[in-house]
Amino acid sequence: MSNMILIVDDEEDIRTSLGGILEDEGYLVVTAENGTDAIDVVREEVPDLVLLDIWMPGMDGIQTLGQIKQLFPEMTVVMMSGHGTIETAVRATRLGAFDFIEKPFSLDKLLITVGNAIKLKELRKENLVLRLSAQKEHDLVGATPAMESLRLSIQRVASASTPVLITGEPGVGKELSARVIHYLGSRRDRPFVTINCMAIPADLLYAELFGYERDGGPEGAAHKRGRFDLADGGTIFLDEIQELPVDVQTELLRVLSENSFERQGGQRPVRCDIRVIAATSRSLEAAREAGSFLEDLYHRLQVVPLHICPLRERLADIPLLVRHFVNQFHQREGWEPMQFSAEVLELMQGYEWPGNVRELKNVVERILIMVAGPVVTAGDLPELLPSLASTAAPEDGGGEQCSLTAARQQFEREFIQQRLAVCGWDLERAALSLGLERTSLHRKLVQYHLTPEKGTGA
Incomplete structure (x- = not known):
């Protein structure tokens, strides 16, 4: 489909000649002779690009630009003028104009400007699609009251910059919830950095998180940026935060209270703007009472606590989760889509799922790889998932399955x-x-x- 360009100019000769040039280039052209008509066309046609003359009787180009941007803030507008000034060009740019071209037109300049403007429109569209796709990828799946409550809480805290503490058993989706908070908030276009505090030796955690300078690093290394440097302007997710040594806890408290930290071996504070989301599968209160977790840091993180219940407490969400994982696998691998029979879903809802959602996802992908046919039936389970199949296997009169x-x-x-x-x-x-x-x-x-x-x- 051809891109539509609206030409707004009070001179008919310009509308005709400019329209002919653009039509020869394959564009679909509509015209308007004044600002009022242009607003009507924009409302009805929503063109991909507007070429807007500045000097027109009645509503001039600057006023028309202001109204167009109120109606469609993302619409691409290029201003045209035969006697423009720098002041006018600056004013148009501040109102959101993409570019400014002078009459009489240079054909090459005109076509380059139009081409760049259309590319910008396409890039914005692609960015929107990618953003919606990312949001969909990070959707919280489930319709049980527990998930509805969690989803509502996340929507409320996403727009703020306060610390968040997420608690729940391993595998319930704490990192996913942190990503949802990030992508729903104003920092969505900035980095989202994750670190599992349990996966890094305690003596290396400080340097890993905050970096080091001069001889502060291992093997005499001179300088290294840490995870907090990489997360500046965005969000850092600290999983299993109870594993942080006390010196790292102290520096994290400084980040939360002063928006700064010092690198290992450094002598000056480094400013930062970072949202901290922490998670734990254990009791931070117990760690605080045992003296292994700082009292002040504990209260800082408790500003917005979120708890994610285990899968066994929301078994009604399993059919939705299974469908979600099947769709993810299908899109990633390109295999033909499969369905899980009602009997299989019933068996899944009768299982305790000690590994929570993570275990369910792994099971679904294992079934999709190993089972043939468009429908997964109960007959496919015993060999692949004997523990799952045995949860609801009937018995005959002799006591055998x-x-x-x-x-x-x-x-x-x-x-x-x-x-x-x-x-x-x-x-x-x-x-x-x-x-x-x-x-x-x-x-x-x-x-x-x-x-x-x-x-x-x-």
Whole structure:
């Protein structure tokens, strides 16, 4: 679809000649002879670019520009004038004009300016799409009261810069919640830096977080910027914050109270503008009472506490989470989409999920890789997830688990093996014969340990 350009000029000759040039370049052109008509066209057509003359009777170009920007702040406008001044150009730029071109037009200058303006429009559109995509990627999935309450709390705190403390068991989504806070806030275009305080030796944490100068670093290194330098203007997420040594806690308290820190071996404060989001899977209050966590830092972090409940307390969200992880996997890998049967989802909702959402995601991806066919059924679970399948496996009169699932799997395995033998292990022909995609057949081979060398797969 061609980009639409609105030409606003009180001189008909200019509208005609300029319109002809742009139409020859493939643009769709509409025109208006005054500011009032231009506003009407903008409302109805929403053009990709406006070429706006400054000197017009009635509503001049500067006034028209102001009204256009009120209606559509992101609309790209290029000002035109035969006798413009620097003062006028500066005023137009402050109101949001993209550029300023003089009459009579240089054809090359005109086409370059129009081309650059259209590119800016496309870049803004791409940026919006990427931003919406990023927000969707960092959505909090769930419709239970616990998730609705968490989502509402995050929306309230996102616009502030106060510290946030997120608590919850491992795997519940503390880092994801921190990212949502960051992307919903005013710092979304600045860095989001994460660090797991448990993953770095205690004697290296200070230098890792705050950097070092001169002989303050290991092996005589002269200078290194830390994670707080990298996060300046944005957000830093400190996971398992209870693992911070006391000297690092002291410097973190300084960041929260004075917006500055000192590098290891440094002699001067470094200014910073950083939002701190901390998380822990343990009790900070217990650490404070034991004397391993500073009292002042504890209270600083408690300004906005958020708790994320374990998955076992919101099992009704599992179908939504499964669908979300399936869509993520499909978009990332490009495999054909799969569905989980109602029976499988019911089994999943009867499981305790000690690893929480992280465990659920890993299980879903394992199933998507190992199971063939468009629908995941209960018969696919015993071999892959015996602990999950056993949570709701029925028993017969003899006290043994129902053998229907095993019988179904055995029949499918033997049937696939037979077709493969008939087709001489030509996977393309065998998949066509079985009515499967080749990738689905391949996953079945993995699931049932079938190989041409072993024949039976035993």
